[in-house]
Amino acid sequence: MHLALYIGCYKNSAKMHKNVLKVKYHFMTPDWCISFCQSNNRNFASLNDSTSCLCSDQFDDVTDIRNASDNCGIVCGGTDLENGPQRTCGGEDSVETFFIKGDCVREPLSxxxxxxxxxxxxxxxxxxxxxxxxxxxxxxxxxxxxxxxxxxxxxxxxxxxxxxxxxxxxxxxxxxxxxxxxxxxxxxLVEDKRCGNIRLLPPGKHRTVLASYPGSGNTWTRYLLEKATGYYTGSVFNDGSLRKIGYLGEITPINENRTDIIKDHSFGNRNNYQAGILIIRNPYKSMVSFYNYMNSKKDRHITSASEEQLQNEINKSMLNHIGSWKGMNLKATSHEKPLLVVYYEDLVADPISNVRKMVEFLPNPILHPSDLEERLACLSQDTTGLARRPPRKLPPELFSKQLRTAVNKAVAEVRERLRKIGVPKELPPYEKGPEFDW
Missing domain, CATH: 3.50.4 (Hepatocyte Growth Factor)
Incomplete structure (x- = not known):
């Protein structure tokens, strides 16, 4: 079996890309199609009309994210050969699409x-x-x-x-x-569809910023909110690298108004945000994460800079950026618009409770699904996400006394601002340094 993420059901594209690989198999199953597409080095596997499999490099080579469908109920041709429950393989004019996340898993399992x-x-x-x-x-x-x-x-x-x-x-x-x-x-490796089938919103006027300093878990939080609400999030950055790994809200510009929750590293007035969710993370961890992103040569959302680079450059880098960490959080908390502050460490410790809190905060009623608890139960099985950098132990001696003094001063100013605006939970004791944990 292969590790694959269920994207959803969409209408066939009127004009498919010429590089789409198509095959018919009388005994078709999702596993067979995913395996076939992966063996042909394609990123997406789409099933159509019971027996057809389409393999593509990009999601929109086969279909259009703007054209979601409810007509994917045709049973797979190979269902009777499987020992499990009935599986569906698209519809007459619709495809069920999977994003292939990993290679085939073979026995014996290590x-x-x-x-x-x-x-x-x-x-x-x-x-x-x-x-x-x-x-x-x-x-x-x-x-x-x-x-x-x-x-x-x-x-x-x-x-x-x-x-x-x-x-x-x-x-x-x-x-x-x-x-x-x-x-x-x-x-x-069986996909739980209760929190799949994520779609674009109908055009609307709601817009909530998901704000954070870079490296604070914004991309991971987008994954959690998409699974919980059933709708894609957007971004001001139009990040093609995220689009390739399953963040399909990156396909549509935010001025189309098909996404409500918008990733931004600012909370200004430029995008007419009605409300904001602010994620705050330990500045030692967030600034190292941002340094990793800026100094990785590929897969920048999940890879890390070398130990040698950190040893030689991290203090200079953080001294240059601690003012930005402070400024971003102070600016985000200076608005009179509704604001929910979420600490990254709380989100890691209890993602489901904190995601529920974020969903309940969102002004747009469409983002409050009636099956929220089912979606959250489904999400609890897969909270890691699509682009989360593996944790790395940061030795306290890596950071100079000068840097610690600058960080502590910035933390104190942000803590005082949060108290002033009435945030109910105190800013965590980030003065403890990178070793801080709840």
């Missing part, structure tokens, strides 16, 4: 791979059927082949399959998984 699929733990299910598995690997593969997003494995060999819901409530803290009566939860 411990390293299993660690990447671990999602936390839950209390041992009391009213759910189980089977016996010889290992967590066998349980994961069994549940995946049955079409379930999650596998649950107990040390006595019991294996449950399911999805995050009222029965299976995830505890993301892996430290608590060693207790008695607790089972480990793993994510299969």
């Amino acid at each position: 411990e390293e791979y299993m660690a990447t699929r671990h999602r936390g733990c839950i209390d041992t299910p009391q009213e759910a059927d189980n089977v016996i598995a010889t290992s967590s690997q066998q349980c994961l593969m069994f549940c995946g082949k049955k079409g379930h997003p999650l596998s649950l494995y107990a040390q006595d060999g019991k294996c449950w399959c399911g999805k995050a819901d009222k029965r299976f409530v995830l505890n993301p803290n892996p430290d608590s998984c060693n207790s008695s009566g607790i089972v480990d939860v793993f994510r299969t």
Whole structure:
């Protein structure tokens, strides 16, 4: 199986790109199409009319993000050959599209791979059927082949399959998984469509800025909000590198008014924002993250600068930018428009509660889905996102006394501003440096 993200159902494009690879297969399934497209080095796999597979480099080679459809209910030609639930493969005039995120996963599964699929733990299910598995690997593969997003494995060999819901409530803290009566939860490669099928908004006038200093988790937050609301976010930057990895709101300019939540590193008046969400992150972490972005040669949203570069240049870089971190946060909190402040560290510790808070804050009623709790349960299985840089331990001695003095002064000024405007939760103690954690 392949790691793929379900994009949604869209009408066929009137004119497909000439490089689209098309194939018909009587026993078509999403897994077969995704595997075929990946083996041909394409980024997107689209299924049409039960038996057709279309492989493309770009999303809009096959369809148009502006033309969402509800007509993707035709059962796949190969459904009867699968042991899991019925799968759909588009419609007569519509395609179901997947973004291919990774290579094929083959058995036997390594411990390293299993660690990447671990999602936390839950209390041992009391009213759910189980089977016996010889290992967590066998349980994961069994549940995946049955079409379930999650596998649950107990040390006595019991294996449950399911999805995050009222029965299976995830505890993301892996430290608590060693207790008695607790089972480990793993994510299969089966896409959970409850938080898929993300679309553009109908043209409207609402516009909320998602503001932050660079390197503060803005792109990751966009992923969380798209999954929770069911609608794409936009950006003032028109970032082609993000578009290629699944942030399809980058396709449409914000002046088309088809996205409401807009990524920006400012909260000015230039884009007529009605409200704002401000993400604040430890300046040591955010400025190092921004330095990584500026000094990486490729995949800038997920790669890091070398240790040697950090050792030689980070103090000079941060001294030049700490004023920008302070200024951006002071400017964003100087407006009279509705503002929600979210600390990045809180978002990492409890993404679901904080995403719920952000969705409830949004002025646009369309972004308050009636199935929000189902979408959040689905999201709880996959909070990592599409472009999140792996964490790196930053030694305290990396930062000079001069830099720490400048950072502490900036932090104190931002904290005082937040108190003055009545933000209910105190700014975290970022003076502790890069080692700070809740």
